[in-house]
Amino acid sequence: MNEIIKIPLALRRKVLLMLVKLIEQAIDKDVVKEGLLSVLDEEMTEELQKTTQALLERGGLEQLSERLNSLNLK
Helix, strand or coil, rough: CCCCCCCCCCCCHHHHHHHHHHHHHHHHCCCCCCHHHHHCCHHHHHHHHHHHHHHHHCCCHEEEEHHHHHHHHH
């Protein structure tokens, strides 16, 4: 299960942004985890964070994501 795989994926930017937000919510430390997410360790959390960042970069959505996050903080 630890081998690296490549997945060719074509998504609309809207779907990509939604996927990133779902992952970010799933790894949020303030949320009580159930099921598979309850065994999420620090290493997996870091890897998921790096993956979401890479997805945003490839989709050209870094700035938009940052803006949306800043609006959510207000």
